[in-house]
Amino acid sequence: MIESLDSADDDETALDMFRALVADSPDSPLLDYFDNSLSVDDIDRLSDSLAAGLSDGGFHEGDRLALYLQNVPQYVVTLLAVWKLKGIAVAINPMLTGHEVSKLLADSTPKVLVCLDELFTLGIATAVANSTVTRVITTSPLDWRATIADSSIVANTVDGLDGCEDLSELIKHNDNRKPPHLSPVPDDVAVITYTSGTTGVPKGAMNSHRNVATGGRAYRDWFGLGRDDIILGIAPLFHVTGLSGHIASTLAAGARLILLYRFTVDEVARVVRDKRPTFTVGAITAFIALANSPEVRHADLASLTKVASGGAPVAAATIDNFEDLFGSYIHNVYGMTETTSPVLAVPMNSRAPVGTQTEALSVGVPVITADVAVVGDDGLPVAVGELGEVAVSGPQVITGYWNNPAADAEAFRNGRLLTGDVGYRDDAGWFYLVDRRKDMIIASGYKVWPREVEDTLYKHEAVLEAGVVGQPDDYRGESVMAFVSLRDGFETTPQELIDFCRSRMAAYKYPREVVIVDAIPKTVTGKVLRRELRPGIQPELHRPG
Template identity: 45%
Template sequence: MKQLDDTLRTDDRPWTDLYPSTVTPDAASAFPTLLDAWNAHVSATPDGPSVHYFGATLTFGEIDAAADALAQTVHDAGVAPKDRIAVYLQNDPHWLVAVLAAWKIGAIPVAVNPMLRAGELEHHLVDSGATALICLDSLYTESVAPIREKTALDIVVTTHPLDMTPDASVPASLRAHIPAPQSFSDTIAWTTAVTGRGAPSTHPAGADDIGILTYTSGTTGRSKGAMNLHGSLVHNSTVYTQWWDLRADRDVIIGVAPVFHITGIVACLGIHIVSGAPLVLLHRFDAEETLRAIDEWRGTFMIGASTLFIALSNHPAKDELALGSLTKTPSGGAPVSPALVDRVREATGWVLRGAYGMTETTSPTHLGPPETDPPVDPDSGALSVGIPVPEANVRIVDLSDGHDLGPGEVGEIVVSGPMVVPGYWQMPEESAHAIRDGWLHTGDVGKVTEDGWLFVVDRLKDMINAGGYKVFPRDVEDVLYQHPAVREASVVGVPDDYRGETVKAFVSLTAGASVTPEELIEFCKTRMAAYKYPRELVVLEELPKTTSGKLLRRELRHS
């Protein structure tokens, strides 16, 4: 495959012929940062709907006023430009307010997973050097208070999920996740922090400044803070907005992707800010309430991992609700199999399209064109995750010596472009290992066709060596998804005295289905090479997942 660089003309990129008509080759944004885009909406439509949340609606003006006041509060507490403000919340409107507040004073928000507990949280706070924290009141006592003195925190603002919408009606299925409000003597209450302080003295950051720190396991070692730049955030948010032709006057974004994850930051918050289309938030994912939100708000766009679409398409409430408005449904986090795409389409009418990217690429480097069916790899049966988005470059390199490979050859995926981070926060050696001469080495294995379609085979670290034969878990999982009883599948390598490693599969079943492990092993055995099919198979009620919906193979290896 020809090595790409920034001097290539459009003619050298045949995949641009597949771009939607709304996409420009450079995805040029009208704004240097997301804050600039936000300010334009506030000026033009201050009374326009920004966030729908449990039946309540918050306008651009209301969100902005809260962000101004919060920015002034943390500024008065000593937070200066380039200081870090950690955000430790669920999918609530407060997340948007907190990020905007940080940007208004030139500070750097730090995205923190609300599932983290004290020890894990301590690493994120100490590593980032955060001096301010915005967190749910329900997380403070057990997770923040025990480690606060070990950090640089000068100010903690605690909030309740209904602080911005006190009259909202919380669905019964989510009520247990929203406990009674709590107050603390050593924190500032959200209602105090966002009230009556006026606009702060702004210190706007530029496109080349850090827009947010998002923590990732990266390719090696401990959790690292990826430095996602303001320019990268607005670029990829613009890519999504153009790709799916999102418009404020006709689209509604269903924000189920966790907004502490790069996908949610870009493909929920970012595209809301760029397009102006209203954003629906639900505190946390619940299948029935997500379906009801699509029906109630006539949602048109939603991104999620394949596990999310599986949960929605299997839920009985789908048959009672009007879901036809949802026509823009990219799926990221993991490649989807043709069988899964067919299953979701039959159950809901939604047509899934691939989305490929990483925390280190600020979300997408590849997307599936909405009007073009992706090809299927004749060797593995895998579905392509898409073609390079504007200004993204991709190479496939040999796994042993790193030389460039040609079309159809399998190797490591390396990417470059304006979406790639400059490195990890205060980790120069790890940054130099992952990003070489501007090219990010993803740790993913794949191949590319001559016209740009990318097939992701698997993660390099997940490859199984069974008696000298290389087995990629994805190959086995795709076959398992062809069985109608299989709802979710995850495959790992486990130690084997004879083969070194052997293939072990874990599955969960669709509602009402009944099948034995032996039957599923035989199903695989008749459909793949002898060295690939699982020698062991376990049926579980639920498979472990990350909060972004990715299946957790590492937890299954020890099961």
């Protein structure tokens, strides 16, 4: 088994990694987007020009720039431009509404917003007008799809928006200009990344340059990534998986990154067929979608020899099915926004064991410099095999949340980050997750972990996805309620699923009610949003028929 790896380059930032590539291999391809390929030098020149234009407009060290983009090259170019000015990027989910965006803008107080033109026209103009943003720069997902020749860039396909600048024109206007030469130090904040909010209001995690660089090295060293690797970017770049598992790992390994704008099974199959990527990391839901697509399930994905998934514990049957279809074993990884990268992962050439207290696979062993423990309510490590809260420390862990000391006080104890995940460690050093601490159900005085019920439901051939919550019960205090979506072509009834679980679980564990819905609400990383399944929210879910 691989031991935790030593980080010899603890003071290196992701920008340092990029500048090393510029000096060593400027002509190497770095980023593919549809029919366009951008070299290291292309990305350096474009980000220099943008940084110069931002600097002229009064963007200085410590200022924030919000990124409201899909997986487009402009994301990487803008991120590097911000870092070259020692600024801070604010990553915003492009699926958020104007109301939701306004909250994040109010929290992070950015000076500049770079966003897709189509998103700006779909309802965030009011949020921006009521924020600290003084400069809006828009871009199109169709920009840069064709090859960039010399200094020309494909023009924005949408006519100029009132009060907005066009990113391509701004870069073209500042072509071949150099910004002030600044270098962030490792403890400077690189990105404010908002938590997924599975339990409430998102918090702004301050991912430092040290955190981001550590994340890139973690993926590089754990999965053996090098310059011959091609990374398929299926995770959203605004999420920490995209930041570390795609952008930072590309810079750390000197690899090549393929961006797809948004994940679709057909486009993934085409890109794998045509460009033969070797590594990807994404939500398990992405791999389930590939395996369940009649058009894709017979596609040749054999080039993907290094595959990882994080965000939620995974049932063994899911990974076995993907491997049977495509020949690739999915390696579990575990991390969170606050850890910037995986802190636990299944080593290459190893297979995760199934837990004794849960039927989900192990999430791995500690990776690069991560100190991972299972602790009790007193914050002290518990015995092997005993349940407790997973706690983490190391150079990938944030030092705190943006302007939120109350959240800091709740999340950190004894120098460790308390993850909120309940799990245990076996005597071989493998870690297992049981569930979120806040999601535990107390039924008739007994503890029920939703994950265990969900894992049982996944054994039914008709169940595609499942989410389990507790609901008030006058007799039991709480009872177990399950929501399920079904596989295409399969039928079942709520009572059949209740009976299925009852035959396999203790009396206090099986669900008393099952609701069949079109889809289970999830985060972008595939975590079930159980708070949206709880009483008061449930009626908004669409039931088939």
